[in-house]
Structure formats: C-alpha cells, structure tokens
Amino acid sequence: MSGEHEATPWPTGDMAGLQFVAPGRAEWMRVPVPEERAGQVLVEVERLGICGTDEHLFSGHSAYIRSGLTTYPFQPGHEFVGRVVAVAPGVRSVAVGDRVVGEPFLPCLACPVCRSGAINLCPNRAEQGVRGNVPGAAARYVRTPAANLAVVPEGVGPDAAVLAEPSVTALGALEAIAVMPGDEVAVIGTGTIGLLVVQIASALGARVTAVGIDEHGLARAEECGAIAVARPEEAPGDRFDATVEASGASPALLTASRITGPGGRIAQVGIPGGADVPVDGSSIVAKGLTITGVLGGVSHLSRAVGLIAAGVIRPELLIRHVIGWEEAPDAFGVPAGEAKPKVLVDLSALAALSGDGAADHAAGAGAERGAA
Ligand SMILES: [Zn+2]
Ligand SMILES: [Zn+2]
Secondary structure, three states: OOOOOOOOOOOOOEEEEEEEEEEOOOEEEEEEEOOOOOOOEEEEEEEEEOOHHHHHHOOOOOHHHHHOOOOOEOOOOEEEEEEEEOOOOOOOOOOOOEEEEEOOOEEOOOOOHOOOOHHHHHOEEEEEEEEEOOOOEEEEEEEEHHHEEOOOOOOOHHHHHHHHHHHHHHHHHHHHHHOOOOEEEEOOOHHHHHHHHHHHHHHOEEEEEOOOOOHHHHHHHOOOOOOOOOOOOHHOOOOOOEEEOOOOOOOHHHHHHHEEEEEEEEOOOOOOOOOOOOOOOOHHHHHEEEEEEEEOOOOHHHHHHHHOOOOOOOHHOOOEEEEEEHHHHHHHOOOOOOOOOEEEEEEEHHHHHHHHHHHHHHHHHHHHHHHO
C-alpha cells in the first residue's frame, strides 16, 4: 500500500504493442497509449509471462477464439509486472513508481455471479489480453484497474514477480481441495501451474506426489518439493486425500479419480483441449469424490506476491529464459521439450527508448517480418 502522491500526467500518443493478427502470426505495431479512465492505472511493462493460454490464443485453438469472444487482431499479455507511471484521480491503492503485478479478470460486478463473490466466473467478464479484446500487457504500457494490482515489495525482482499471476491459479486449486498439513496430495502435470502447486502444497506440509509423463518435469517436481514421482499408470490407486489435475491431458481426470481415495477432493485446473474427456462416473460415485473446476482465484494476488517474497514460491526453478521484445513474435507455441516451462519477455527496452522511437523501431521490426 502506498501513500499520497503528486498528480503525474497520463502519457499520450502511440506506443509499441504486440498484436496477434491471425492464427500463428504475431507482429509489433503502433497502437495508441490507453487513455485515462476512472479507477485505472497505467503501468510501464517490465516483464511479460507467456503461458499455455497465450499459445492457444496464438494458434487459434483457444475456446475464446473459436466462440468469437476474442477476435484477431488483439494485443495479448495477461501475466505482467511493471512500474506505475500514472494513476487516475482518486486511486490510492498504488502510486506512481510502485512495481506492481496484475491479474486479468475484468468482471461486470453487477450480475448474480459477481454479487456472490465469484468474480472470476462472471459470465460477462473480459480478461485482459485473453477474452473480449481488452488490450493485454504485450506493449510498452498496459492500463488496468487499480483493484487488479498488487504492489511488489523491494527485493523481489521483475522475473520472480511475474510468476504471481499463475500462482493465483495454484492457490485457487489448493483452496478448492482444502489441503491440510500431512495430507497425501497428488499433482498431475509438471508445467508451470503443476510445479507451483507442488511448491506451495509442500510448504503447507502436504506430502506431495507428482504424476506426469515427462521425466524432466518429474525431476523438476522433486526439486520443487515432491517426495515421490510417478508416471500416470504407475501411480497408486485410492491413495491420495486430494489431487490437483494441472495437465489438461485428455485421460488425466480418469487418473485423478483412480488415484484419489474415498471422500477425496479433486481440483481440475488444466483445460483439456478437446470438448469431451473420459470420466469414470462409477468411481466418482462409489468413492464420493468431489471434483471442482478452478479458473484463477479471487483475492490471492497479494498472497502470491508475499509467498514469492518469502521464498516459498521459487520462480527460478520454473523460468527457462528471458527473451528480448524482438524475439517475442516467435516465442508463442514453442514446446518446452526438456526445458523449464516458463518463458518471460523483457519489455523494459521499449521503455528505455523514447516513446515514438520505440514505436517506430517496433513498427519497423513488424514490417520486416511482414515482408519476409
Ligand atoms: Zn497465464
Ligand atoms: Zn458479473
């Protein structure tokens, strides 16, 4: 939380913004700096995280693209950290100069779902950079509601801080299955979310078994705190008090219902690519399993930042590399292979150049790509 601040002029003009222009095509372009709006903040972006959601939006396989909720061209980017450069009058929760992380949900705050508190599930919501064509953070500046931001303490650098947004989902999963110290917890999937769940659940005192098909990912899960690892077919049946399914693999919910014990809880976090996934209904009934879908989380962003600052969440175990903005158009849809799952984009060079210069430079890069 920050104190009083002097009014700072809200930047205007053009800036560099990365656009998804068609399936499989991203280009830097000149876009307008977002205008001042009540309750909102302008953030100069330092780092952008790339995740599976971005890759599905880039390829066109995203359900939001297929349903028309999001249409090309649009500006992606929902995992970001940056410095506040301007705030609308009356904003007090953040101040110019603060390093902040954001979360992308823009709920309507008026519908029955929002009034119930589940604002991340609002049917009318936009998601910045993801759903509803609200510009994301793949740009020099991103405008976002002050309420969506958490201040990053000194001592937490931008690479680490950008992991706060995916950590919200990991915390949402652990909240859904109400993990207690000593619980036997299975985590299916060794991507970013799965490994974050392993880290946090282990710190909570759960006994975590990582389940996956990638031996490098399983080794990484052990670094993150898992006491055991198993391939899906080798994981013991009826063993776990709770299971987090973070892979999105089609047969993974079958595995989850097989390995979770009577009365157990399952959090489905991974989004299966196909519409239909096999489900073992008789096991679910016979064992009285509870399966909860998890889409992000509410009120976990500051908690996530605190866990990064405290060293409970260790982003360095997840970050493959940090690329420059010039490489960003080619960075979506590159499989991790044996590497760590998380790729970050350093956008601070856009800020170091003068506004028009950065935009010109970026537009030039886009034009070169277009001509190639
Ligand atoms: Zn993401
Ligand atoms: Zn709503």
